[in-house]
Amino acid sequence: MPTRLTLRLDFETGRRLGPGKVALLEAIGSTGSIAAAGRAFGMSYRRAWLLVHELNRMFDRPLIEARGGGRNGGGADLTSLGKQVIALYRSAESKMRKSAGAEVKRIERSLATSD
Amino acid sequence: MPTRLTLRLDFETGRRLGPGKVALLEAIGSTGSIAAAGRAFGMSYRRAWLLVHELNRMFDRPLIEARGGGRNGGGADLTSLGKQVIALYRSAESKMRKSAGAEVKRIERSLATSD
Numbered sequence: 001m002p003t004r005l006t007l008r009l010d011f012e013t014g015r016r017l018g019p020g021k022v023a024l025l026e027a028i029g030s031t032g033s034i035a036a037a038g039r040a041f042g043m044s045y046r047r048a049w050l051l052v053h054e055l056n057r058m059f060d061r062p063l064i065e066a067r068g069g070g071r072n073g074g075g076a077d078l079t080s081l082g083k084q085v086i087a088l089y090r091s092a093e094s095k096m097r098k099s100a101g102a103e104v105k106r107i108e109r110s111l112a113t114s115d
Numbered sequence: 116m117p118t119r120l121t122l123r124l125d126f127e128t129g130r131r132l133g134p135g136k137v138a139l140l141e142a143i144g145s146t147g148s149i150a151a152a153g154r155a156f157g158m159s160y161r162r163a164w165l166l167v168h169e170l171n172r173m174f175d176r177p178l179i180e181a182r183g184g185g186r187n188g189g190g191a192d193l194t195s196l197g198k199q200v201i202a203l204y205r206s207a208e209s210k211m212r213k214s215a216g217a218e219v220k221r222i223e224r225s226l227a228t229s230d
Contacts, residue, residue: 002127007211009219011226012117059225081225088222092215096122099214100207104124107203110174110196111126 003104007093015058022089024051032075118219122208130173137204139166147190
């Protein structure tokens with residue numbers, strides 16, 4: 001199935017979690033830096049920081065923790081809750097792909113082949 | 116589960132189908148009018164027409180057919196493919212909600228209760 005299925009969550013609190021924020025979290029985990037993670041998505045430093053702030057306020061504990069100071073101006077790590085939220089979101093996505101696969105294949109069959 | 120789960124499809128052709136377009140299709144079906152359906156979402160007539168045009172080109176047959184002329188300037192109907200695409204998308208969404216429910220409930224439990 002070549003179609004990409006994406007999941008967005010709109011919480012009762014008015015906050016949202018979708019593919020953009022989750023990808024940013026993953027990139028912070030792999031780069032250890034909010035700035036580097038933002039750059040990977042063509043995001044300004046300010047924009048990445050604002051998203052991190054929003055993500056941290058969305059949950060009852062932070063998802064990202066800044067490491068202070070040091071030669072390279074510190075960095076950032078995912079907390080255990082941060083890792084858990086990523087894992088749960090990716091697992092939900094994967095289950096969604098399996099369960100909705102038949103419908104999506106039927107939609108694909110009626111797509112125009114050229115533009 | 117108070118969280119709303121939304122599905123977005125990114126097709127290999129570069130086209131997308133998500134909650135906005137599907138809701139517009141449904142509104143065309145219930146109002147029999149592209150203009151009225153657009154108004155229901157605060158959309159300009161032009162914007163609604165462009166989305167209809169895009170939806171019709173996305174598939175190998177049209178999803179929406181204009182009814183010509185008449186006293187009220189005609190109207191629009193969903194084709195059988197239009198109805199089928201809506202039904203398949205809504206069924207995929209409903210399966211997704213069931214299959215990803217446990218993960219979403221676990222994410223909900225860590226949400227901050229107040230802003």
